[in-house]
Amino acid sequence: MSWKAMHRWLGLTVGTLAVVLGISGAILAIDPVQQAWQASAAPGDLTVATLVERVTRTVPYAEEIRHLPSGAIVVFSFAGEQPQAAYIDPTDGRVLGPWQASALPRWVKNLHRSGLLGDAGRWLAAGIALVMTLLCASALVLLLRRMGGWQRVTKKVRGTLAQRIHVLTGRVVLLVLWLTSVTALTMSASTLGWVALDAGTEPEVLSVVSGQPALSGAQLAPLQSLLVQDLRKLNVPGATDPEDTWKLTTAQGQGWIDRYSGQMLAWQEASLAQRVYALAVVLHTGESAWLWALVLALAGASVLLFWLSGFFIWWQARNQTPQITGNVPMAQADVLIFVASEGGSSWGFAQTLQDALSLCGHRVHTSALENFQTTTATRQVLVLAATYGEGQAPTHASGALALIFKLKANKVPVSVLGFGDRQYPAFCAFAEALDQTLRGQGWLTLLPLECIHQQSAQQFARWGLALAQALNEPLVLSHVPRRPPTTVLTLIGRQNFAAAGGQPTAILRFAWPTDGLRTCLGTHGLARFSAGDLVGIVPPGSSVPRFYSLASGWQDGFLEICVRQMPGGQCSTHLLGLQTHDAIQAFIRPNPGFALPQTRKPVLLIGAGTGVAPLAGFIRRNERMRPMHLYFGGRDPTQDFYFGAEIERWLGEGRLASLQTVFSRVPQGGGYVQDALRRDAERVRHWVSQGAIVRVCGSRAMAQGVTNALDAVLAPLKLSVAKLKAKERYAEDVF
Numbered sequence: 001m002s003w004k005a006m007h008r009w010l011g012l013t014v015g016t017l018a019v020v021l022g023i024s025g026a027i028l029a030i031d032p033v034q035q036a037w038q039a040s041a042a043p044g045d046l047t048v049a050t051l052v053e054r055v056t057r058t059v060p061y062a063e064e065i066r067h068l069p070s071g072a073i074v075v076f077s078f079a080g081e082q083p084q085a086a087y088i089d090p091t092d093g094r095v096l097g098p099w100q101a102s103a104l105p106r107w108v109k110n111l112h113r114s115g116l117l118g119d120a121g122r123w124l125a126a127g128i129a130l131v132m133t134l135l136c137a138s139a140l141v142l143l144l145r146r147m148g149g150w151q152r153v154t155k156k157v158r159g160t161l162a163q164r165i166h167v168l169t170g171r172v173v174l175l176v177l178w179l180t181s182v183t184a185l186t187m188s189a190s191t192l193g194w195v196a197l198d199a200g201t202e203p204e205v206l207s208v209v210s211g212q213p214a215l216s217g218a219q220l221a222p223l224q225s226l227l228v229q230d231l232r233k234l235n236v237p238g239a240t241d242p243e244d245t246w247k248l249t250t251a252q253g254q255g256w257i258d259r260y261s262g263q264m265l266a267w268q269e270a271s272l273a274q275r276v277y278a279l280a281v282v283l284h285t286g287e288s289a290w291l292w293a294l295v296l297a298l299a300g301a302s303v304l305l306f307w308l309s310g311f312f313i314w315w316q317a318r319n320q321t322p323q324i325t326g327n328v329p330m331a332q333a334d335v336l337i338f339v340a341s342e343g344g345s346s347w348g349f350a351q352t353l354q355d356a357l358s359l360c361g362h363r364v365h366t367s368a369l370e371n372f373q374t375t376t377a378t379r380q381v382l383v384l385a386a387t388y389g390e391g392q393a394p395t396h397a398s399g400a401l402a403l404i405f406k407l408k409a410n411k412v413p414v415s416v417l418g419f420g421d422r423q424y425p426a427f428c429a430f431a432e433a434l435d436q437t438l439r440g441q442g443w444l445t446l447l448p449l450e451c452i453h454q455q456s457a458q459q460f461a462r463w464g465l466a467l468a469q470a471l472n473e474p475l476v477l478s479h480v481p482r483r484p485p486t487t488v489l490t491l492i493g494r495q496n497f498a499a500a501g502g503q504p505t506a507i508l509r510f511a512w513p514t515d516g517l518r519t520c521l522g523t524h525g526l527a528r529f530s531a532g533d534l535v536g537i538v539p540p541g542s543s544v545p546r547f548y549s550l551a552s553g554w555q556d557g558f559l560e561i562c563v564r565q566m567p568g569g570q571c572s573t574h575l576l577g578l579q580t581h582d583a584i585q586a587f588i589r590p591n592p593g594f595a596l597p598q599t600r601k602p603v604l605l606i607g608a609g610t611g612v613a614p615l616a617g618f619i620r621r622n623e624r625m626r627p628m629h630l631y632f633g634g635r636d637p638t639q640d641f642y643f644g645a646e647i648e649r650w651l652g653e654g655r656l657a658s659l660q661t662v663f664s665r666v667p668q669g670g671g672y673v674q675d676a677l678r679r680d681a682e683r684v685r686h687w688v689s690q691g692a693i694v695r696v697c698g699s700r701a702m703a704q705g706v707t708n709a710l711d712a713v714l715a716p717l718k719l720s721v722a723k724l725k726a727k728e729r730y731a732e733d734v735f
Contacts, residue, residue: 004395007138011310014131015303017115021128022303024112025180029286029297035070036290042073042090042228048248049224052217052234054093059086063238067231069287074099090228122191129184136178139170145392156597156728160590162312169302169309176299183284186276195273203266206243207259214259220246221262222255251278317344324351324366326358333365334379340369340397340430342388345455345481346419350384352479356464360473369397372404374412380446380471381412385434386419391426393434401437409442417463418451421593422732427451446470453734454547457481481545486538486585489559491578498639505564505610506576507551507642510584512559528554531617532596532695532733534589535561539574546571547589549697549733551613551643553621559586562613562642594695594731600626602657602692604684606706608633608673609640611698614733616643618695622655629658629687633673633702635665673702674709681713688714694724697733 042051055062055075064076065088073088087096107116114121146167147153157167189195207214217223217236223246230250237244237259245265246257253269270278286293324347330336335357339350354364363377374381388394393401416438418431428451435449447470452459457479464477489510497505529535530553536545546569552560566572578584596603596618605615605628612632619628630647634640641661650656662676677684688694696706707721714720724730 003138003141007135007142008310008314010131010135010138011307012314014128015135015307015310017124017128018132018135019304019307020115021112021125022300024108024300026297026300027108028112029293029300032070032286032288032293033290033297035068035072036293039068039070039072040087040089040091040096041071042067044227044229046090046228047224048226048228048231048234049218049220051090051093051228051231052220052223054090055088056217058088058093058095061239063236065231065234065236067228067233069282070290071288072099073228122188126185126188126192129181129188132177132181133185136174136181139174140178142395143167143170143174145388145395160313160316162309162316164592165305166309166313169305173299173302176295177303180284180296180299183280186280187284190273190277195277197271197274197277203256203268205245205256205265207237207245207265208261209242210260212260214242215262217246219262220257222248222257222264226250251275324354326354327365328363330365330367330373331375332377333363333375334377335362335364336374336378336381337364337366338369338372338381338383339366340383340385340394340400340434341419342386342394346384346386348481349419349455349460349479352460352477353382353384353464356475356477360471360475369393369400370403372400373407374410378412381414382467383414383416383434384419385416385431387426387428387430391429391433393430401433404434404437405441407441409438409444411444413444413446414438415445415447415467416449417460418449419455420451420453422453422734427453455481458546484587486536486587488583489586490583491580492558493580494578497642503565504576505562505640505642507560507562507613508575508578509552510559510586512554512557529559529588529590530554530595531621532594532614533591535559535586536589537571537575537584537586539571539584542570545587549591549611549614551617551620553617556620560613560617562610564610591733594697594733596693596695597728599691599693600624602627602629602687602690604687604692604694605630606673606677606694606696606698607631608698608702609635610642611702611733611735612642614697615695616646619647619650619656622650625654627657627687628655629660629683630656631660631673631676632662633676633698634661634663637661637663637666672705673698674705677706677709677713684710684713685717688719688724689717692729694730695733696731698735700734703732703734 051073052065055065055073059075059077061079062075062077066074066076068074073090074085075088076083076085078084085099087099088094089096110116113125115124117124144150144153147155147157153171157164190197214237217234223234226248230252231248232251233247233249235247237246245259248255248257251270253267255267256265257263258265282288283292284296286296337350337354339346341347350366354366357364369383369385372383385397386394392398416431416435418428418435420428420431431449431451439445447463447466450459450463450466452463460479461477464475467477468475489512491508492511493509495507497507529550531550533550534547535550536547538545548561548563550559551562552558563572563575565576575584594614603618603626605618607613607615607630612630615630619630622628632641632647634642637644641663647656647659651659660676660680662671662673664670664672694710696703711720714724721730
């Protein structure tokens with residue numbers, strides 16, 4: 001069983017019981033905090049001898065003096081036949097009031113220790129503690145895999161809201177939860193009798209009656225050199241038994257003192273098991289350390305957050321993972337499709353591919369990548385490989401590369417299609433590694449490696465056209481991804497632009513209704529959206545959404561996009577044909593990798609054409625006037641300077657620090673944004689050396705040109721775009 005599978009199923013099953021222990025443990029951890037606040041602690045230099053003298057003046061029949069973990073001093077005595085216990089002020093021996101055991105309901109402790117099931121429940125609690133230890137170990141392994149190793153474990157977390165909550169909470173409290181699990185096992189070992197806590201048989205010692213009067217506690221030499229802070233318990237010899245002794249208990253052990261001579265008659269060191277148990281109690285309960293108790297309370301409460309976020313992660317993955325239909329046995333299939341998918345969405349693309357190939361008369365078998373092999377019937381192999389974390393294989397396919405490396409290549413072509421997100425520095429790194437391994441082993445290929453950004457159905461369809469041409473078959477890949485529920489957006493305004501290059505463009509502004517916020521909250525865990533996020537729009541007669549980058553945030557009170565007519569584009573044609581008060585169906589997809597971090601460092605914004613939309617949104621929300629510098633590229637300033645009037649106004653308001661525009665079709669001084677970057681090399685290097693954040697939005701060709709230009713500009717700083725991506729200072733939104 002993989003680490004991920006173990007973590008998932010232990011968390012979903014036994015984790016439910018762990019929630020009960022976590023919440024009850026959080027309640028119990030408040031008790032040490034309350035006691036510490038109420039305690040009248042002894043001064044650090046107060047000796048036990050002085051304390052005994054003060055106590056015996058106010059409580060003449062004291063039988064035991066106990067130093068509680070909270071720091072309070074409690075004296076136990078008898079008034080006639082009635083036992084009494086009282087708090088004592090150690091500075092003068094005054095009785096502060098009666099003492100009683102913790103006011104926390106007894107059933108909460110029983111619930112935490114045994115689940116209200118008695119001895120059987122103690123075994124259950126020990127088992128849950130063991131499971132929690134395994135959960136913490138597997139969580140650490142998965143955390144390191146997701147983040148890309150120890151060096152990146154504190155980096156920004158990406159993913160759905162549930163994934164981010166799960167990982168961020170884990171980074172904060174994982175070590176604490178592991179420690180509470182280990183200490184719970186330690187305590188259970190003694191409770192269940194696995195480890196003996198007795199230091200040994202107590203020595204048979206008696207005070208030697210010499211005819212001299214017994215010494216007072218203040219006169220005993222061992223108590224004169226012992227500080228109260230080191231005391232746990234002191235038993236006073238009985239008045240009716242002349243041979244009775246003083247019994248002293250500390251963390252180091254226990255001793256017996258002659259009441260007449262004041263000599264230590266015997267000393268018994270605390271056993272290793274006792275010392276370990278005492279430390280485990282402090283670490284598990286927070287006794288004597290109220291700040292640690294607060295940490296334990298928060299960690300205990302976090303178990304519920306862990307379970308809920310983990311459940312949503314599992315539920316989302318379960319809904320995204322389809323059952324492949326139409327599979328023929330592998331031995332009979334002429335086309336094999338192998339899938340590597342962390343979240344499950346790549347399996348949907350595999351089903352679409354299998355259905356299309358089956359319609360063309362192929363016998364197709366789809367399986368996970370770790371089952372990679374060929375048979376005598378195999379004629380083509382297609383691999384759909386997603387990249388996980390910082391370039392790793394999906395968990396289930398972690399051993400696939402090693403497996404393929406051991407296999408002997410044959411004449412069957414193997415083609416790889418990668419899935420990833422360009423916001424990650426290692427975009428499709430696993431697919432690239434897989435493709436390189438296959439070629440290195442001598443496997444043939446029908447198509448070169450292709451990589452798909454953010455599960456684009458459009459890119460998948462284009463790859464399908466290339467596959468159809470290579471196979472010389474009428475193959476059509478029309479993938480319909482599962483989409484979240486949509487809401488209605490109403491057009492409230494538009495700006496039309498001349499047809500630069502024969503492609504009319506418009507900035508469309510939609511009202512953002514309250515029910516839309518509710519839809520997003522229920523679907524994505526978002527009640528808000530930001531500039532740079534994506535809006536998915538489903539045109540009439542289509543089931544495939546088209547995504548547009550947002551030029552506004554929820555604070556603006558509207559949703560704004562920039563749409564250019566695409567040749568044969570069903571969605572762009574529909575949008576550009578809208579009139580005021582017309583409505584569309586849409587939903588929000590978060591794009592956290594493109595968002596700007598909260599920092600005062602400079603921001604370098606580079607966009608071309610409609611790619612300026614999310615950058616305009618960043619500038620619009622720049623109320624704090626962080627230094628933002630925009631490089632905008634277009635064809636003709638009279639036709640496609642999108643958001644031009646707003647950008648000029650923001651420049652005057654100080655929301656934008658500087659603006660550089662370049663247009664490729666002006667008579668003189670034309671060019672592209674990468675040319676402007678080269679001309680401003682010194683300024684660009686200055687901003688980057690100050691820690692500038694870089695955001696690029698536009699076509700893939702434009703983004704590649706910017707990368708090449710910046711690599712050259714930043715070379716004197718020994719920096720590159722790849723290094724900036726690795727530091728999460730550079731992100732692209734390309735189309």
